[in-house]
Each structure stands twice: as C-alpha cells, then as structure tokens.
Amino acid sequence: MSTKRKSIAIDMDGVIADTAQQFLNWYEMKYGVRFSKQQLQGKSELEALPDGAARKFVFEPGFFRGVPVMEGAREAVMELMENFDLYIVSAAMEFPQSLSEKREWLQEHFPFISWRNIIFCGDKSVIATDYMIDDHVKNLDCCKGRPYLFTAGHNLSIDRHFRVNNWKEVVEAMRGEIM
Amino acid sequence: MSTKRKSIAIDMDGVIADTAQQFLNWYEMKYGVRFSKQQLQGKSELEALPDGAARKFVFEPGFFRGVPVMEGAREAVMELMENFDLYIVSAAMEFPQSLSEKREWLQEHFPFISWRNIIFCGDKSVIATDYMIDDHVKNLDCCKGRPYLFTAGHNLSIDRHFRVNNWKEVVEAMRGEIM
Numbered sequence: 001m002s003t004k005r006k007s008i009a010i011d012m013d014g015v016i017a018d019t020a021q022q023f024l025n026w027y028e029m030k031y032g033v034r035f036s037k038q039q040l041q042g043k044s045e046l047e048a049l050p051d052g053a054a055r056k057f058v059f060e061p062g063f064f065r066g067v068p069v070m071e072g073a074r075e076a077v078m079e080l081m082e083n084f085d086l087y088i089v090s091a092a093m094e095f096p097q098s099l100s101e102k103r104e105w106l107q108e109h110f111p112f113i114s115w116r117n118i119i120f121c122g123d124k125s126v127i128a129t130d131y132m133i134d135d136h137v138k139n140l141d142c143c144k145g146r147p148y149l150f151t152a153g154h155n156l157s158i159d160r161h162f163r164v165n166n167w168k169e170v171v172e173a174m175r176g177e178i179m
Numbered sequence: 180m181s182t183k184r185k186s187i188a189i190d191m192d193g194v195i196a197d198t199a200q201q202f203l204n205w206y207e208m209k210y211g212v213r214f215s216k217q218q219l220q221g222k223s224e225l226e227a228l229p230d231g232a233a234r235k236f237v238f239e240p241g242f243f244r245g246v247p248v249m250e251g252a253r254e255a256v257m258e259l260m261e262n263f264d265l266y267i268v269s270a271a272m273e274f275p276q277s278l279s280e281k282r283e284w285l286q287e288h289f290p291f292i293s294w295r296n297i298i299f300c301g302d303k304s305v306i307a308t309d310y311m312i313d314d315h316v317k318n319l320d321c322c323k324g325r326p327y328l329f330t331a332g333h334n335l336s337i338d339r340h341f342r343v344n345n346w347k348e349v350v351e352a353m354r355g356e357i358m
Binding site (some may be wrong): 007009087093094096097099100103104107115116117118119120121122123126128129130144148 | 186188191266270273279283286295296298300301305306307310
C-alpha cells in the first residue's frame with residue numbers, strides 16, 4: 001500500500017467530452033449536411049469539416065457548453081477517483097469564451113469533481129501528473145508522466161504512445177497501476 | 180549558455196494584480212469607508228474587511244476585471260520574458276465568473292503574454308516550473324520548483340520562503356538565476 005495516491009491528468013475535448021460528435025451536430029445544424037465520424041477519420045479535428053466550419057464553431061457561444069459526454073466517461077472517472085487524484089486538464093485558453101462554458105459543463109456533468117482539480121491552460125508542458133490521458137500527441141509528447149493516447153479519428157495513425165480506445169480500456173489499464 | 184530556458188510560474192492576485200487595493204476600492208465604493216493597506220496587515224485577504232465583504236466581492240461581476248496592475252509588474256514581466264519561459268498561474272477556478280474576467284484582464288494589461296502561457300487552476304500542486312512567485316504559502320509549500328514569496332499584508336509573518344517585496348526585487352533575484 002502506498003501513502004501517496006498517484007495523479008492522472010484527463011483531457012476534456014475528445015476524452016471526457018465527445019467534441020467530434022458536437023462538430024458533426026453543429027455542421028448538420030448550420031449546413032444541413034450530416035457527416036459520420038467515419039467519414040472524417042484521419043483528419044485533424046479543426047480541418048475535418050468543409051468551409052473551415054469547425055474553426056468557426058469553437059469561437060461561437062454555446063458550442064462547448066453543449067458537447068455530449070463521451071460514452072462511459074462519467075462512470076469511469078468516478079471509479080478512477082477511488083484510487084487516483086484526478087485532474088481535468090483542458091487546453092481552453094485559446095478560446096476565451098470556452099472558459100466559463102467548460103466550467104459550467106463540468107459542473108453539470110461531473111459535479112463530483114472539485115474545482116481544486118480543474119485546470120484550464122494553454123499548452124500542457126508544465127503539468128506534472130503521474131499519468132496523462134489525452135487524444136493529442138502534442139500534449140503527450142511533452143508530458144512528465146506516463147502518456148495514454150485516447151483514440152480519436154485524428155490520431156489513428158499514431159503508434160508512439162500506449163493507446164486506449166475507450167473508457168473501459170482506460171479503467172482496465174489503470175487497474176494495473178494502482179499501488 | 181543553456182539550451183533550455185528555465186520556467187517561472189507567476190501568480191495573478193497579489194503579485195501582478197493589486198487585488199488588495201481592489202478590495203479597498205470596492206469596500207469604499209459599497210460601504211463608504213476607506214481602509215488603508217496598513218490597517219489590514221496581518222490578516223488574510225478574505226477576512227480583512229468587516230461584514231465578510233471581500234468574500235462577497237470575489238463572486239461579483241466586475242471585481243476581478245477592474246483590479247489595478249501591481250506597481251512595476253508589467254515592465255518586470257517583459258524583462259523576465261527575455262530570459263525565462265513565463266507562465267501566469269492563477270487559482271481562478273473557485274470563482275467561475277472570474278475566468279473570463281481574468282482572461283480579459285491579461286489581454287488588456289499583459290497582451291504580450293501568449294494564451295499558451297496562461298493557466299487557471301484550483302490548487303497549484305501539479306504545476307511544475309523551475310520557479311514559482313506567489314503570495315500564498317499554501318501554493319509555495321507544495322510547489323515543485325524554487326519558491327519566492329511575494330510580500331502581501333497577509334504573509335508578513337511567514338519566514339520559511341525567500342521573500343521578494345516588490346517587482347524590482349523579483350527582477351534582481353532572478354538575474355542571479357539566468358543560465
């Protein structure tokens with residue numbers, strides 16, 4: 001038994017928040033065309049949709065507030081909190097209006113996470129947790145702990161980090177890390 | 180000469196932002212009584228004013244947006260940026276409405292600081308920079324780098340961290356740390 005719990009940094013967009021689905025929902029709402037996640041695989045999130053639409057959406061009020069919760073995230077986060085210190089770490093600073101929306105979103109969908117454990121930042125290079133779960137390699141490449149790549153359409157070709165395909169796999173992987 | 184610049188985490192309230200002065204300004208505006216900083220020395224920021232006023236102010240729209248810049252902070256930060264990677268690290272998460280106000284405040288008063296170098300968090304225990312400049316010992320006690328205690332009325336009795344009384348002293352102290 002350890003005296004100190006290990007810490008995990010968990011990303012929001014693409015990890016606990018199904019932001020890819022929200023891009024598709026908003027594209028259909030604004031342009032009347034429905035894409036599937038499969039159609040956009042292999043492309044970066046912000047370049048996946050025609051007309052630079054995604055890049056516009058992320059600056060619009062309401063976009064981040066309405067993102068669906070990623071399947072299985074809520075239950076998995078609750079389970080992980082039993083054995084780890086969890087920090088939600090989101091690169092929210094690029095989109096100023098997203099700050100309050102993301103804070104409200106967390107309060108609605110993850111009310112059991114204390115404000116003490118929420119971090120909104122620009123880059124994540126100064127975040128020091130024992131583990132980091134993220135869908136972006138730019139965050140994982142410079143992280144100080146052990147990286148876990150959460151599968152997203154834009155990262156399917158990446159093979160330099162341990163991959164977790166869904167929240168069930170995250171919980172299974174982290175079970176082996178409990179001290 | 181080093182190949183890697185060292186990093187500094189710089190607090191907002193009480194360090195680059197003269198939040199103590201803003202408490203006094205708002206107290207005078209709302210209660211018609213003017214206190215001086217000297218009258219409140221030795222007390223915690225949130226308990227210093229009668230009627231729990233400070234605790235109310237921090238939840239009111241406009242409070243954080245209007246805080247005066249700490250004397251000398253702007254010029255000192257610009258000078259430090261020549262030799263260090265600077266991160267503004269503010270424990271903003273407890274006061275949700277402060278998030279956008281603090282982001283706007285930085286954009287107005289420190290527009291030369293990139294969004295990549297701004298971090299809003301709850302506690303600061305997972306922030307790993309080489310140095311941390313803060314007025315609260317709770318942040319410095321658990322920080323991973325070298326702590327500098329920025330003098331504030333509420334921390335005058337603390338003697339367990341290297342003290343800097345103003346931004347001139349910060350710049351002088353950090354000159355000795357340039358690699």
